[in-house]
Amino acid sequence: MNYDPSRKLTDGDVLDRKPEGWWGDSGKLFRDVPFANFMEGVAFAVRVAEQAEARGHHPDIHIHYHYVRVNFFTHDAGGVTELDLESAQAVNALLEQPAP
Template identity: 65%
Template sequence: MTYDPRMGYDPDRKLSDGDVQARKPAGWWGDDGRLWREVTFDSYQAGVDFAVRVAALAEEQNHHPDIFIFYRRVRLNYFTHDAGGVTERDIQGAGAVNGLLGE
C-alpha cells in the first residue's frame, strides 16, 4: 500500500476485517484480529528449523509473530499489539514467511 495524504494512511493502523481478508497472503487466515497460519512438516526438527528461520526474519523486520511448535506443526500468529489488530506490517511479515516456504 502506498501513502496517500488524502487517506491519512498510517502504516501502523489496524486494518478492517475486510482489508485483512482481501489482502492476506495465500495460506493465511484472519480472525479475531489476528493473522495466522499453521504449517506441517515431516519431522519435529524440520518444524523447529523453520521456526528459527522465522525468528531470524522477524528480527530483520523488527516485527515478531507469536510462534507455537506442536510436534511437527508450527503455528504463526501476526498481530500488532499497539494497534490492537492486524496492520500492514503483519501482512508484509506473512508474505515474507511465505517466501521462506518457497511460495
Template identity: 55%
Template sequence: MAYDPRMAYDPNRLLSDGDVQAGKAPGWWGDDGRLWREFTFDTYQAGVDFAVRVAAHAEAENHHPDLLIGYRKVKVTYFTHDAGGITALDLAGSRAVNDLYGA
C-alpha cells in the same frame, strides 16, 4: 490492499476486515484481530528449523509473530499489539513467512 494516495501510508494503521481478507497471503486466516497459519513438516526438527528462520526474519524486521511449535507443525500468528489488531506490517510478515516456507 491498494494504496490510496489520498491517505498517508502508515504501516501501523489498524486494517479493516475487508483490507485483511483482500491482502492476506495464501493459506492465512484472519480472526479475532489476528492473522495466523499452521505449517506442517515431515519431521519435528524441520519445524524447529523453520521457526528459527521465521525468528531471524522477525528480528531483522523488528516485527515479531507468536510462534507455537508442535509435533511436525508450527503455527505463526501475527498481531500488532500497539494497533490492537492486524496492520500492513502483519500482511507483509505473512507474505515473507510464506516465502520462507516455499509456499
C-alpha cells in the same frame, strides 16, 4: 509506543488481502505450516525468528509436533496492520526457499 487504532485493518480487509495460506481470525493473522517431523518445524521456527528479528516485527510462534503456527498481530494498533501482511508475505517467501 501508544495505542494507534488508525493503523488497524478491518477484518474484511485482512480476509481480502491476506497472503496465500494465511487466515484472519479474531483480529490476528495466522498460518499453520505442516512438517514431517518436530525438528523440521523447529528449524523453520528458527528461520522465522531470525527473519522477524531482522525486520523488527515479531510474531508469536507455536511449535507443535507436525506443524508450526505463526501469528501476526500488531499490539500497539490492536490488530492486524500493513506490517503484519508484509511480514506474512516474507514468511511465505521463506517457505519457497530450500531449508539450509
